[in-house]
Amino acid sequence: MVSDRGLEVLRAIVQDYVALREPVGSKSIVERHAFGVSAATIRNDMALLEEEELIAAPHTSSGRVPTDKGYRVFVDRLQRMQPLTHSQRIAITRFLDEAVDRADVLDRTARLLSQLTNQVALVQVPIRRHALVRRVELVAVVEHRLLAVLILDSGRVEQRVIDAQQRIEPDEASALGRAFTETIAELSPTEAVQRLTAAAASAPGSLRAATAAVAHALTEMLQVGGGDRIVMAGASHLVREERDFHGTITPVLDAIEEQVTLLRLFDEMGVEGEVATRIGRELTGPLGEASVIASTYSTDGIEGHVGVLGPTRMDYAGNMAAVRAVARYLTRLLSED
Amino acid sequence: MVSDRGLEVLRAIVQDYVALREPVGSKSIVERHAFGVSAATIRNDMALLEEEELIAAPHTSSGRVPTDKGYRVFVDRLQRMQPLTHSQRIAITRFLDEAVDRADVLDRTARLLSQLTNQVALVQVPIRRHALVRRVELVAVVEHRLLAVLILDSGRVEQRVIDAQQRIEPDEASALGRAFTETIAELSPTEAVQRLTAAAASAPGSLRAATAAVAHALTEMLQVGGGDRIVMAGASHLVREERDFHGTITPVLDAIEEQVTLLRLFDEMGVEGEVATRIGRELTGPLGEASVIASTYSTDGIEGHVGVLGPTRMDYAGNMAAVRAVARYLTRLLSED
DNA sequence: GATTGGCAGTCAGCGGCAGAGAGTGCCAGG
DNA sequence: CCTGGCACTCTCTGCCGCTGACTGCCAATC
Numbered sequence: 196m197v198s199d200r201g202l203e204v205l206r207a208i209v210q211d212y213v214a215l216r217e218p219v220g221s222k223s224i225v226e227r228h229a230f231g232v233s234a235a236t237i238r239n240d241m242a243l244l245e246e247e248e249l250i251a252a253p254h255t256s257s258g259r260v261p262t263d264k265g266y267r268v269f270v271d272r273l274q275r276m277q278p279l280t281h282s283q284r285i286a287i288t289r290f291l292d293e294a295v296d297r298a299d300v301l302d303r304t305a306r307l308l309s310q311l312t313n314q315v316a317l318v319q320v321p322i323r324r325h326a327l328v329r330r331v332e333l334v335a336v337v338e339h340r341l342l343a344v345l346i347l348d349s350g351r352v353e354q355r356v357i358d359a360q361q362r363i364e365p366d367e368a369s370a371l372g373r374a375f376t377e378t379i380a381e382l383s384p385t386e387a388v389q390r391l392t393a394a395a396a397s398a399p400g401s402l403r404a405a406t407a408a409v410a411h412a413l414t415e416m417l418q419v420g421g422g423d424r425i426v427m428a429g430a431s432h433l434v435r436e437e438r439d440f441h442g443t444i445t446p447v448l449d450a451i452e453e454q455v456t457l458l459r460l461f462d463e464m465g466v467e468g469e470v471a472t473r474i475g476r477e478l479t480g481p482l483g484e485a486s487v488i489a490s491t492y493s494t495d496g497i498e499g500h501v502g503v504l505g506p507t508r509m510d511y512a513g514n515m516a517a518v519r520a521v522a523r524y525l526t527r528l529l530s531e532d
Numbered sequence: 533m534v535s536d537r538g539l540e541v542l543r544a545i546v547q548d549y550v551a552l553r554e555p556v557g558s559k560s561i562v563e564r565h566a567f568g569v570s571a572a573t574i575r576n577d578m579a580l581l582e583e584e585e586l587i588a589a590p591h592t593s594s595g596r597v598p599t600d601k602g603y604r605v606f607v608d609r610l611q612r613m614q615p616l617t618h619s620q621r622i623a624i625t626r627f628l629d630e631a632v633d634r635a636d637v638l639d640r641t642a643r644l645l646s647q648l649t650n651q652v653a654l655v656q657v658p659i660r661r662h663a664l665v666r667r668v669e670l671v672a673v674v675e676h677r678l679l680a681v682l683i684l685d686s687g688r689v690e691q692r693v694i695d696a697q698q699r700i701e702p703d704e705a706s707a708l709g710r711a712f713t714e715t716i717a718e719l720s721p722t723e724a725v726q727r728l729t730a731a732a733a734s735a736p737g738s739l740r741a742a743t744a745a746v747a748h749a750l751t752e753m754l755q756v757g758g759g760d761r762i763v764m765a766g767a768s769h770l771v772r773e774e775r776d777f778h779g780t781i782t783p784v785l786d787a788i789e790e791q792v793t794l795l796r797l798f799d800e801m802g803v804e805g806e807v808a809t810r811i812g813r814e815l816t817g818p819l820g821e822a823s824v825i826a827s828t829y830s831t832d833g834i835e836g837h838v839g840v841l842g843p844t845r846m847d848y849a850g851n852m853a854a855v856r857a858v859a860r861y862l863t864r865l866l867s868e869d
Numbered sequence: 870g871a872t873t874g875g876c877a878g879t880c881a882g883c884g885g886c887a888g889a890g891a892g893t894g895c896c897a898g899g
Numbered sequence: 900c901c902t903g904g905c906a907c908t909c910t911c912t913g914c915c916g917c918t919g920a921c922t923g924c925c926a927a928t929c
Binding site for chain 3: 218220221222223234235238239241242252254255256257258259
């Protein structure tokens with residue numbers, strides 16, 4: 196069984212390895228930490244830690260490195276999440292308060308978080324799933340073209356230019372828009388789609404083609420539009436830490452370019468407390484050599500994720516604090532705005 | 533003066549160096565290309581090429597590598613732009629035809645181009661500069677909140693949630709929207725901004741606060757919204773070719789994360805013919821070790837750029853053809869759609 | 870005059886080797 | 900339970916010399 200001091204040794208190993216990126220040996224531990232025992236004693240503790248698979252030796256005879264399991268114990272039981280420094284807090288408020296709209300806020304959040312942690316930052320741009328239709332606007336653009344704008348009561352706005360198949364006057368366009376609004380306002384997307392198919396069939400003669408085209412477009416906008424996006428920043432940090440990955444980092448880079456992968460990742464993490472971590476192999480697939488720290492923020496009752504991704508060898512205490520602080524501030528900013 | 537054969541030697545050096553990523557020597561040239569002369573002759577030609585600074589030797593005695601200037605001569609005078617293969621053309625149409633809307637088209641374009649060229653692909657999402665205001669819509673969301681939607685006749689739609697400072701009924705909101713529409717419809721952004729400041733001052737008593745808030749928001753939306761975006765794909769290719777960069781690629785990665793940098797880059801390139809190239813030091817700043825190939829596409833009279841970025845050691849013939857083909861197809865797709 | 874073969878010189882890359890340094894495991898004694 | 904000591908292992912570094920791949924130059928040749 197691993198003793199209390201054994202755990203302290205584990206903490207020392209994690210801290211030193213993260214700081215120095217070199218396997219850490221018993222001698223360097225007694226030098227850098229005040230354990231009050233000799234190197235030989237530390238060695239015994241390390242032997243136990245190795246038995247428990249909390250640390251491992253890259254080569255038969257060199258210092259030890261934390262395993263994924265070791266990091267996990269460190270995160271769960273050994274670290275104190277360090278509050279941010281004053282200047283960091285100021286940086287957060289300064290930087291985010293300058294944003295002009297919601298998209299800009301999330302963009303800035305990503306860049307800020309990546310600067311704060313020196314990792315890749317990920318911010319999910321969420322969309323309320325079950326919003327109701329509020330209004331449809333149709334604007335004649337040129338000739339046969341209509342701009343359709345679909346406004347949901349969540350504040351989400353979908354827009355698309357569609358081919359009306361026939362010439363349409365500006366007045367006709369807005370009238371048609373009002374008609375559609377009456378048909379599907381206050382309905383859920385699913386209900387709205389049903390009404391639309393009916394409406395398309397029973398359209399008045401003169402605008403029959405245009406009505407059908409609009410109904411078709413609105414149907415698509417209601418169905419497709421559900422996709423969340425991910426804003427990313429600081430990919431270069433990953434390259435800077437390339438050495439921390441066993442082979443190449445290209446699979447990791449490929450993975451984080453696929454928005455779907457990241458959305459699934461956030462989804463599966465299921466943040467329970469304030470921050471959640473996934474370390475190394477706890478993540479299946481190409482991210483098996485990486486770690487992710489995530490938290491949630493909310494805006495108008497919609498939840499979104501925010502987090503960072505980096506090598507398993509990262510400053511968990513600092514990064515978790517940064518992610519938590521940013522998520523908190525983001526929630527506050529978005530709800531007061 | 534460099535002879536005709538000398539230029540052929542340069543072509544051989546560029547081709548072999550791009551293919552094999554190793555400095556190429558006189559002997560390997562006579563082996564891989566049918567010059568019908570001996571290695572010594574090639575050496576003489578190479579000495580001349582070196583005098584002209586078209587090639588250089590990394591070490592006193594190893595093969596030669598093209599300089600930026602050498603690549604430039606190759607691109608301008610020695611290469612035949614290879615038409616794409618049949619399967620590549622099919623890939624383009626297949627992949628782009630599946631897109632559902634304009635944003636999706638540009639997203640897919642980036643990914644496609646990056647696959648086709650094995651480089652980082654960049655697609656500019658352009659915005660018509662001098663569009664006229666078409667309409668303002670205001671929707672009451674909750675309590676004091678208004679959703680403002682600004683529609684321009686270019687089809688561009690800006691949206692923002694604003695704090696109206698006072699309670700507003702749905703009917704009041706749409707009436708206010710109509711009022712604003714009447715005030716600034718058919719105006720250019722600059723004119724509209726002027727009217728807005730006037731309107732805010734002379735607002736009717738009961739909705740004074742809300743009117744001012746909306747005018748303020750609209751002003752910002754008209755002014756700020758002008759920013760184009762860049763869609764990027766395939767950043768991992770850059771890492772894969774890391775060896776081609778002298779030191780680290782992190783400055784390059786940092787640069788391409790800054791949308792502003794890329795927009796300026798596209799701007800300064802001023803594509804005249806169908807495709808433009810900038811090679812190595814022809815690009816100032818952190819991209820001095822990279823090359824960019826760009827072309828333009830157009831949609832509704834607005835021009836946007838599309839291109840790839842990679843190390844100077846790249847397949848110019850193939851990549852230029854790919855960029856050109858994609859730009860052409862994009863123009864066709866966006867104008868018929 | 871262009872081309873060629875030959876020859877000497879240069880330099881990167883590689884394998885082998887020895888020594889230094891760091892770290893471990895184990896053991897006997899406090 | 901802790902400690903100092905010892906033998907052992909393994910990496911890393913620098914060194915050496917060799918090999919191979921070039922170039923540059925020159926005299927001979929077409």
